[in-house]
Amino acid sequence: MNTFDTHTTIISNEKVAEDHYLLRCECSDIAKFARPGQFIHVMISQGAGLLLRRPFTIYTVNGREITMLYQIIGEGTKQLSKMRREASIQVLGPLGNTFDIAKNPEPAILVGGGAGIASLMLLAVALRAQDTPTIGLIGAQHQDRLLSVDDLEEIGVKVHIATDDGSVGHHGFVTDILTDLLHKNDLHQPTIYACGPHGMLAAVAKITEKFEVPTQVAMENRMGCxxxxxxxxxxxxxxxxxxIEYQRVCTEGPVFNASDIAWEIS
Ligand SMILES: Cc1cc2nc3c(=O)[nH]c(=O)nc-3n(C[C@H](O)[C@H](O)[C@H](O)COP(=O)(O)OP(=O)(O)OC[C@H]3O[C@@H](n4cnc5c(N)ncnc54)[C@H](O)[C@@H]3O)c2cc1C
Ligand code: FES
Incomplete structure (x- = not known):
């Protein structure tokens, strides 16, 4: 297994939206082997209260560098957001399985809720590299929390936006846009890839089961080891x-077929 535990320093750690940051660091081995959907496990600080590492998806790879796009949720991400250039972190990865992109979907539809879009960026890059038509449905609470629109459009992804308060794009959920797209019935052979809050993923799974569209979801359960x-x-x-069997999101996942998950008890 090509997994590395690297001590590195932060190159930059910038606010990109309300409560959201993009962190760059050099991890050449992880960068070399990272695949879409895989994640890193980051030791933020060994100080009191932060003994456990925190998992984040690899957002982009650029030569020897990787980035992660993260939301401030609790103490770990709050401390991380305050770390500046040259601060040291310890990064384990790449971890987990990857999205299956072998079947060349037409189109690929990426559904990202909040920071969940971070898990779909390397996938978007891989899909566009093989010229797969790709649609991105991005959901946010409001305009100031919208993520990744420019990054996706830059590589040729057609983006649709939904916000909870209607401040930009569709007033409502990304799942409304997904339902409309699938209803139009003019898609050749769509495949859905989704990441976001658990409730959004369960809703996506329900919709795509009805339309019989293959769907992969990246789960973000809390992690220990x-x-x-x-x-x-x-x-x-x-x-x-x-x-039903209980599978580990860190090793059997984080990517699962949506139809395999027992959403009613998850
Ligand atoms: C494989 C994987 C990839 C991830 N990728 C990203 C990413 O790219 N960007 C990003 O912003 N986040 C990502 N996450 C979520 C991220 O790991 C958590 O937000 C982070 O660990 C929270 O740490 P904290 O110390 O700030 O919060 P904590 O202090 O640990 O938690 C604060 C509160 O949030 C809840 N919480 C913490 N983690 C989660 C979780 N995963 N799901 C639901 N509730 C949680 C806790 O129950 C607690 O109530 C990913 C998670 C996994 C498992
Ligand atoms: S986090 Fe320990 S088994 Fe998955």
Whole structure:
């Protein structure tokens, strides 16, 4: 397994939207092997209260550098947002499985809620590199929290926006736009890739099951070890019509087929 535990320093850590930051650091081994959907486990500080690392998806790779796009949620991300250039962090990765992009969907539809769009950027780059028509549905609470629109448009992704308060784009949820797109019935062979809050993913799974569209979701369960040992991250997965097994998001995931997840108990 090509996983590396690297001590590195922050190159930049800039605010890109309300409560959201983009952190750049040099991790050449991780950059070399990172695949769409994979994540890193970051030791922010060994100071009191932050013994556990925190997981973040690899947002972009540029030569020897990687970036992560993150939202301030609690103490760890708050401390991280205050760290400046040259501050040291310890980064383990790349971890987890990857999105399956072998079947060349037409189009690929990326559904990102909040910071969930971070998990779809490397995938978008890979899809556009093979000329797959790609649509991005980006949801945010409001305009000031909107992420990644320019980054996606720059690589040729057609972006649709939804905000909870209607400050920009569709007034409502990204799942409304997804339903409209699938209703139009003029898509050749769509595949959906989604990441975001659990409720959004469950809603996406319900919609795409109805339209019988293959869907992969990146789950963001809370994590402890991220190495498959502590079982802190498990989610219920159907292994046949009746039987459910708990699988580890850190090793069997984070990407799952939406139809495999037992959403009713997850
Ligand atoms: C594989 C994976 C990839 C991720 N990628 C990204 C990313 O690219 N960008 C990003 O912004 N976030 C991402 N996350 C979520 C991120 O790891 C958490 O937001 C972060 O660990 C919170 O740390 P904290 O110390 O700030 O909050 P804590 O102090 O640990 O938690 C504060 C509160 O938030 C809740 N919480 C913490 N983590 C989660 C979670 N994962 N899901 C639901 N509730 C949670 C806690 O229950 C608590 O109530 C990812 C998570 C996983 C598992
Ligand atoms: S986080 Fe420990 S098993 Fe997944």
């Amino acid at each position: 991220a190495m498959g040992v502590c079982l802190g991250c498990v989610c219920p997965v159907y292994i046949d019509d009746k039987r």
